[in-house]
Amino acid sequence: MSPTGRGRPALLTLILILSLAGAASARAQEDNGFMPKGGKTLLLGLYGDAAHAAALREIMAARHDEAEWRSLMAARQQTLSDRELNELAAYLSVNTPVPDSALEQAAKSGDLAAALPADGRELAWTQCQFCHSLFSGYLMQQRDAQGWRSIFLSPFHRGIKLTAQERETFARYSAINMPLKPGDVPADLRY
Numbered sequence: 001m002s003p004t005g006r007g008r009p010a011l012l013t014l015i016l017i018l019s020l021a022g023a024a025s026a027r028a029q030e031d032n033g034f035m036p037k038g039g040k041t042l043l044l045g046l047y048g049d050a051a052h053a054a055a056l057r058e059i060m061a062a063r064h065d066e067a068e069w070r071s072l073m074a075a076r077q078q079t080l081s082d083r084e085l086n087e088l089a090a091y092l093s094v095n096t097p098v099p100d101s102a103l104e105q106a107a108k109s110g111d112l113a114a115a116l117p118a119d120g121r122e123l124a125w126t127q128c129q130f131c132h133s134l135f136s137g138y139l140m141q142q143r144d145a146q147g148w149r150s151i152f153l154s155p156f157h158r159g160i161k162l163t164a165q166e167r168e169t170f171a172r173y174s175a176i177n178m179p180l181k182p183g184d185v186p187a188d189l190r191y
């Protein structure tokens with residue numbers, strides 16, 4: 001058998017693996033739409049276009065506590081629900097101001113959104129499913145923010161590579177948005 005003949009099954013296997021990984025990735029990105037929007041997503045929905053770049057940069061550079069952010073955003077936007085206002089205020093209170101270096105780099109690239117840290121939905125989607133079902137281990141849990149912070153004290157959660165800021169973002173998002181109703185979750189993700 002020629003050297004190229006031996007490589008053909010390995011190449012076909014590699015192509016199959018990459019195809020399946022791509023399909024799984026596309027499916028995963030499709031699936032998270034059932035989860036409530038996180039603060040970053042809400043912020044970009046309001047200010048993510050070129051016409052609002054100055055307002056987005058102003059928000060990203062400001063520092064306010066959660067109550068102040070809620071009041072400021074409620075005065076600016078009447079389109080958000082109470083839950084969305086709470087989520088946006090919680091996200092902004094933890095993640096702003098964005099460091100000047102990140103803002104400058106994002107402005108140079110023409111993509112201010114790149115400077116925004118992940119929101120709670122993104123963190124849950126990318127971190128929770130490696131070890132347990134997203135459904136029973138996360139989506140159906142009701143805890144306050146301290147209850148969600150406490151999960152990181154267990155031995156199996158201590159090793160998760162999240163910063164203190166990411167853990168706080170996750171805890172506040174989860175306290176505001178969980179639990180979901182079972183019917184809101186796609187059937188293939190329920191168990």
